[in-house]
Amino acid sequence: MATPRLLRACLLPLLALLLAGCGGDPAAQPVRFWAMGREAEVVSVLVEEFERESGIEVEIQQIPWTAAHEKLLTAFAADAMPDVCQLGNTWIPEFAQLGALQPLQARVDASASIEPADYFQGIWDTAVVDGQLVGVPWYVDTRLLFYRKDLLREAGVGQLPRTWAEWEQAMAAVKRHLGPGRHAILMPLNEFEQQLSLALQQDDPLLRDDDTRGNFSSPGFRRALAFYANVFEQGWAPKVSETQISNVWDEFFRGSYAFYLSGPWNIREFRRRQPPQLEGQWGTMPLPGPHGPGAGIAGGTSLVLFRGSPRSEQAWKLVEFLSRPDIQQRFHALIGDLPPRRSAWEHPDLAGDPLAAAFRDQLERAKPAPKVLEWERIAQEMRLVTERVVRGGLAQDAAARELDARVDGILAKRRWIHERAAAQGAGR
Secondary structure: OOOHHHHHHHHHHHHHHHHHHOOOOHHHOOEEEEEEHHHHHHHHHHHHHHHHHHOOOEEEEEEOHHHHHHHHHHHHHOOOOOOEEEEEOOOHHHHHHOOOEOOOHHHHHHOOOOOHHHEOHHHHHOOEEOOEEOOEEEEEEOOEEEEEHHHHHHOOOOOOOOEHHHHHHHHHHHHHHHOOOOEEEEOOOOOOHHHHHHHHOOOOOOEEOOOOEEOOOOHHHHHHHHHHHHHHHOOOOOOOOHHHOOOHHHHHHHOOEEEEEEOOHHHHHHHHHOOHHHOOOEEEEOOEEOOOEOOEEOEEEEEEEEOOOOOHHHHHHHHHHHHOHHHHHHHHHHHOOEOOEHHHHHOHHHHOOHHHHHHHHHHOOEEOOOOOOOHHHHHHHHHHHHHHHHHOOOOHHHHHHHHHHHHHHHOHHHHHHHHHHHHHHHOO
16 A cells, blocks of 8 residues: 555656646746737847846737737736736826736836936836836837928028027928928828927926816917917918828928928838938937927837736846847847937947937937826827817817816816815825
């Protein structure tokens, strides 16, 4: 008859095999990494190196940007979140409020590779919600001006504008030079980034009362709206959406406009499409502000860890790896996304690129949008209302009041929660 010790000796290996067949220790399974769009394709090259270095296996799931938000919410409801994820900076407040994200400050404090002071301040701030760090910026996006050097020179614009007044003078000169049918600048009406960039250059915040009400009737936003609307009123910009333009790059090189407000991905596109005779005749420049170089959008994505993951330690090692300056520089070389760490910009490929230099400058003044889960709805309302101003039929003061009313409606639940919490606190 077998002894209990012998039975245990025989059964334990069998039990281990059975557990392995059923999935085994969750912590020993591959790290599940959800990434979006083109970044998911490119990062696989870097992840292979991470796997060799660390011995940690990573399973990448590529998600189209158009489906990402819904898939994340569905996964949250089903308790099926990945271990680590690329999350758009404007989505971070939403998932933080849902309680889906792990706080990361203690991990960052203990990290030998992630140095908060090395990050552009406005970009780092996008991942801080209610005073708590819940993400590490992965790549950044901001908007500035692509411009035609030859057209500005021919129009008599001797130096690049740094203020709104100088920018208006430059646009007026370019329009006079180009004549009918051509314009000084392209700012498509189906985008909100232009209005947001101008609004972020103001001292007045876009939301007030602890982010529970719109602040679009403030002097700051009204100044931004007046400047934006005047660009169209003067005929410096066409009243069109991007879909009404056959090809923004070809039109830029044809001289249909001299300024184009866009993002870093277009550096590669313009280089690829430029006619040989116009090489060196275009560039990038920081956004002018009311009184000098102005703020810009702090866009891009961050890497986040989800609560409840049994592989948090392994997932954090992946975040640290992807956050290293040398890896960020290689990621930029592969895809063109801009790194959020200043030290990554010291690499010759970035430091020696005059077209990237303006983005480096702009990122020092990047500012996050309001960190509320309703922000994307608010941004679309801003776009719709300001388009009505540009196309006619809605006065600017009325637009500001209407925008406040719409935003107050969007924020009603947030306001109720805030007021209820304040009342409960006062009753203690």
